[in-house]
Amino acid sequence: MKTLTVPCIPAGKPLEQFLYDSASSFIDQQPWPSGSSVPQAVFSIAYHNSSIFVLFQISEKEIRAVNTAVNTPVYEDSCVEFFLQLPGENSYYNFEFNCTGTVLAGYGPGRTRELLPEEVASQIRRTVKITRGAELTGISWELIAEIPTTVFCKHNIPTFAGLTCKANFYKCGDELTEPHYLAWNNIQTEEPDFHLPEYFGQLTFNQI
Template sequence: MSSLRVPKIDGNIVTLNYATLQQKLEMLPWNNLPNVNWPEEYPDKPIVNFQIAHSGESIFLHYVVDEDFVKAQYVRPNEAVWEDSCVEFFVSFDERKHYYNLEFNVLGTGLIGYGTEVKSERQRLRASLIETVQTVTSVVHTGGKKTWGIVLIIPVSVFTESSIARLDGVKAHANFYKCGDGLPKPHFISWSKIDYPTPNFHLPAFFGDVIFE
């Protein structure tokens, strides 16, 4: 099972732009998404690296993606962003019984849900709450390859169903994903390996261990 420690950083931000945030996070370790969980049907593997930190009040999550195709169709909260070039962060604060799925496309459009892994027991958060997640993105096109990055600043107040005032010392379970169901080459890759016969990210049994320092 995968595991990582989330370092604590100063949460003050002078200017909310990609270059500033990239510099703020530059000393953090990089992690990657190594697992192509369904290689026979979906062998495509974009290069995806991420950094994660917290300030006590917020999670800072920075993804950088290299892929052949970039799709950005959805612009409203809770639309089908998983069909676009999309990165995702699923996290549970109660031993995998319930979890939040945070999904954001290359435009910074977000979808957030909460509940158990039973689909009928999940609900979407309201749009106004999703939009409290600040997003900054960048896209670079060189030599036929697209590189895009996104920084998510996720306030602890988003986790409305969990009694978390601050993240200091919190132990959680999580997984990190990249997908693109509507791309010419669909793919489903993850940080923590998923052992399941068909594509499905909603499997908290395969979440890794995460400790917020």
Template structure:
């Protein structure tokens, strides 16, 4: 699996608008590999990424149902809500970042260098402090909270901006992006809802998103 990350000709405004002209140059990938343990609700999910000299820009579009969102703070358990996720590994053999966003716009992120679990947590991982995680900008088309669960069909979008400086706090200098190939994966999940599901862009086997060996390629054109 390869996703080609193109350079922004115009920086997308942070409005969570999938059809904004600034996104038309971006490649669209579908997050369509559902784990067999998923319910029969399998929402179509799409993602676009672009970059400029200072930031990564991303947007998800989800054709959803049974949407629920009750977490609203940085580092709440956002993956238990209706959620989208972007994992990126900038340097071969190095650590990776898990950017996880619920549909209301709350998020979390770690830098993980050893994803084996010990006492319920990664062997080597750093939670991005709020002063750093707060530099990641997020905009959702949905309200901050969705409770009770919305059982009707609803399309929602979530846009994010990740400053490269946030990554470099942990990876060191990333140099010019053009021509680089990173590794990563995109996910859609919802755990504490009536119809739980887990989907990825690059296929995974066991029900665990933290599988760097299953990451696809993110190629900067």
């Protein structure tokens, strides 16, 4: 099981610069190799008392962004995902974003999901940058998601400091010309399925 320590953003430190300067982790496990071109996907994660921040940096052959409304199936598009299970829980939160920042957010155990209300999911602030590569050979895109504690609406979280949680990070694109399924912490099943918390890694939020 992979482990990761989540740093706290110092007061007065510019958010984006802190994320870019933080160590990146690769989303490079291929539980279900497709034989197609494989995107490059990395993330950085940090927090302060009231929010988690995740920076995804992606380079891939093509992008798709058909879904534009909150809680529509963004996993069909060029998509990154962050799943977080709080201590002592069987259920977990899933946050999924396509390359234009459309969000799908849910809570529950396994595939028994309850979508979070639109007004809750919309509290997640998203910043996106898309860059086409030289000679149109590929596309790079970045997404920064700021997930405030209020989005974890099934819990009362005064602070993330000191928490040890389970989590996984994914890159997918179900309806791309060349579908793919990448994970940070590896999954060992025959069929693609990200909703398996037994294969989550561990996140420890540094004490302030």
